[in-house]
């Protein structure tokens with residue numbers, strides 16, 4: 001079971017279309033379902049109308065998801081339970097470090113873990129990563145990956161100072177099987193994967209299969225992103241957009257006689273080959 005999980009921070013652009021298409025084909029080629037999840041746990045960054053715009057683009061490209069749209073904002077109880085469990089295991093500590101005080105990897109290097117803070121004090125919650133933590137992964141496209149996570153960072157944020165749940169925690173919980181059994185997403189998130197697998201382990205949750213797709217860049221080599229103002233995909237040329245995305249995914253070019261997105265996707269699904277995805 002695959003999923004596409006955009007944040008509601010703008011319309012679908014060429015890079016997010018690529019992630020949607022790759023995750024859909026990978027799921028469908030194995031006979032799996034494909035869900036749409038809106039990662040809306042960061043209300044300050046949300047842009048009104050994004051969900052409708054994303055849905056309209058998916059529909060125009062015949063990228064049809066199964067079931068109802070899921071919203072991370074409906075899952076707060078899960079994240080609260082996860083924090084409770086981590087807390088009970090002694091995995092968490094409060095931190096008040098400012099950005100300038102953090103190490104290069106963004107971890108707390110000071111003695112916050114030993115300090116007591118007043119309940120009224122604004123703190124973030126960090127999870128401790130034991131020094132000997134090693135995470136290994138067989139990426140669906142990149143092959144074997146491994147991280148000496150404990151040597152790279154000694155802790156990371158699971159609840160922000162403003163009280164919001166951190167992306168790493170929400171993704172780790174929602175992407176754990178059986179809710180998701182495949183997480184196919186952009187390579188820009190590869191760095192986050194070991195943190196999420198680490199959290200799943202600490203929470204006793206099964207990790208899904210992970211696969212990281214190529215990331216599209218602009219002419220300056222920067223990742224296409226909504227924050228950088230990447231333009232929305234043109235819903236009036238779905239065939240062109242899908243063919244371009246398939247090429248970026250290293251997949252065979254569908255025959256010219258296929259003139260509608262549904263038959264083009266059906267053909268591409270039957271030909272989907274993870275080994276062709278560019279590394």
Ligand SMILES: [Zn+2]
Nearest residue numbers: 095097108112
């Ligand atoms: Zn600190």
